[in-house]
Amino acid sequence: MTNSSLSDLPQLSTTQSAALFERAKVVTPGGVNSPVRAFKSVGGVPRFIASAQGSRLTDVDGQTYIDYLGSWGPMILGHNHPRVAKAIAQALTHGTSYGAPSAGEVALAEQVCRLTGAQKVRFVNSGTEATMSALRLARGFTGRKYTLKFRGNYHGHADSLLVEAGSGLMTHAAQLGAAAPGSAGVPEEYASLTLVADYNDADSLRRLLNERGHELAAIIFEPVVGNAGVLIPTPEFLSALHGAQHHGCLLIADEVMTGFRQALGGATERLSLRPDLWCWGKIIGGGLPVGAYGGRADIMDVVSPLGPVYQAGTLSGNPLAMAAGLATLQQLEDTPGVYQQLDDYGAALAQGLREAAQQAGVRVVVNQLGSMLTVFFGIEGDVTRYDQAAAADTAQFATWFQAMLTQGVYWAPSQFESVFISAAHTQADLEHTLAAAARAFAAVGEM
Ligand code: KE4
Numbered sequence: 001m002t003n004s005s006l007s008d009l010p011q012l013s014t015t016q017s018a019a020l021f022e023r024a025k026v027v028t029p030g031g032v033n034s035p036v037r038a039f040k041s042v043g044g045v046p047r048f049i050a051s052a053q054g055s056r057l058t059d060v061d062g063q064t065y066i067d068y069l070g071s072w073g074p075m076i077l078g079h080n081h082p083r084v085a086k087a088i089a090q091a092l093t094h095g096t097s098y099g100a101p102s103a104g105e106v107a108l109a110e111q112v113c114r115l116t117g118a119q120k121v122r123f124v125n126s127g128t129e130a131t132m133s134a135l136r137l138a139r140g141f142t143g144r145k146y147t148l149k150f151r152g153n154y155h156g157h158a159d160s161l162l163v164e165a166g167s168g169l170m171t172h173a174a175q176l177g178a179a180a181p182g183s184a185g186v187p188e189e190y191a192s193l194t195l196v197a198d199y200n201d202a203d204s205l206r207r208l209l210n211e212r213g214h215e216l217a218a219i220i221f222e223p224v225v226g227n228a229g230v231l232i233p234t235p236e237f238l239s240a241l242h243g244a245q246h247h248g249c250l251l252i253a254d255e256v257m258t259g260f261r262q263a264l265g266g267a268t269e270r271l272s273l274r275p276d277l278w279c280w281g282k283i284i285g286g287g288l289p290v291g292a293y294g295g296r297a298d299i300m301d302v303v304s305p306l307g308p309v310y311q312a313g314t315l316s317g318n319p320l321a322m323a324a325g326l327a328t329l330q331q332l333e334d335t336p337g338v339y340q341q342l343d344d345y346g347a348a349l350a351q352g353l354r355e356a357a358q359q360a361g362v363r364v365v366v367n368q369l370g371s372m373l374t375v376f377f378g379i380e381g382d383v384t385r386y387d388q389a390a391a392a393d394t395a396q397f398a399t400w401f402q403a404m405l406t407q408g409v410y411w412a413p414s415q416f417e418s419v420f421i422s423a424a425h426t427q428a429d430l431e432h433t434l435a436a437a438a439r440a441f442a443a444v445g446e447m
Helices: 015-027 082-092 103-116 127-142 168-176 202-215 235-247 266-271 319-333 338-360 386-390 394-405 427-445
Strands: 049-053 056-059 064-067 120-124 146-150 194-197 216-221 250-254 277-280 291-295 364-369 372-377
Touching: 064 427, 082 319, 103 120, 103 266, 103 291, 103 319, 120 127, 127 146, 127 216, 127 250, 127 277, 127 291, 146 202, 194 202, 202 216, 202 235, 216 235, 235 250, 250 266, 266 277, 338 364, 338 372, 338 427, 372 394, 394 427
Parallel strands: 146 194, 146 216, 216 250, 250 277
Antiparallel strands: 049 056, 056 064, 120 291, 277 291, 364 372
8 A cells, every 4th residue: 555645635525515614604603513513623624414324424515434423422323223213203203392201201211220220310401411410419419519520521511610621622722722721701719619630640539539528529520531532541540539439429420421332331331330420411312412410319319309409401301312312222232242343343443543553653542442442643652641642743633634534534523532433333444444544644654
């Protein structure tokens, strides 16, 4: 295989995407409804998507891509899975929203409790709503006001959580050369109630718990970090995390990304976690807007209308979204070996990428667990902590991303994100991806 620089790679038409992007920028900040979609850290024209099927996206210029975004996680079955599409279509014949309880909410809540070990669940409309509500609940249940998160973990955009967060904030901070990712508009009074520690630093966590554990309402964490790029927890760190419970501090597993992805029971099952509360999103809605929080009944019963912690939502438990989420979880449960298939693809992709990068003389670290994976550029050794991930070469990543995109592979458009493999990805997809990666690494090698 002759290696080629970027200039030798196919040049795709982006005429329609560019035209839509210009229109969008007139009426929407940055032309997008979520910052990372604007391609600011990787450059070029963000692709406006016309349709999606299985492992493929097709943009408005007719270009089709192997999709490793999967809508940032929800599409674990692949796009437009027939069982999910049929469930939504059937629900639609009964209307779209009632503002009153319906059977689908009960069925999905029962399914989530059965698969995760949660005793009670409350549905909301996004992962952000789930984490925001879970933290309020933890404060209300414990009567304590401080919470703790980890540098580079992202839990959505609630004010108190936009403190040294990952995902788009980390991407944006890297572009600005900022010392720590945060957001304007969050009063320091709010931020001061959120303590920040280093992920995978068990000693510092234990010290902090000994000093301030009695003040903490909760620790919230990503069981497998996706929002600094993928960081895999060490057993020692997970043990130190559970030590929080000895201080009366609740443990909140933010499984918005890992829930029903790392295993049917989420990272909790895969890593034998024992949280007091969980947060879910993405897969739980099967591509429609659903978030949820849940856990111990004695804690959940503090939520209105039973208890004094208020939380509400017009579209919570939406019948179409419940149908999509239930069909997705049922399909995952009814597909023997699906998680082994995802793990096998992830491992083969990771190893193939390492070999292709080595062949091109490009230094990368590939972190992969199950169907989540990140290629960190310009570094070597282990990447288990935020500061190691933050040192990655974002310019090399951007070159690689564009070289992959132009070869029909849609990777996550940021160095500090995970990709998401679906059950619809095939051996042919893997082979095409690795062939494209070899050419993309060659382009990086010529930078
Ligand atoms: P949403 O409010 O975006 O549904 O969920 C927030 C959230 C909470 N917790 C975790 C662990 C998450 O990963 C997320 C959202 N993930 C990002 C991707 N890194 C969503 C993509 C985006 O912001 O556009």
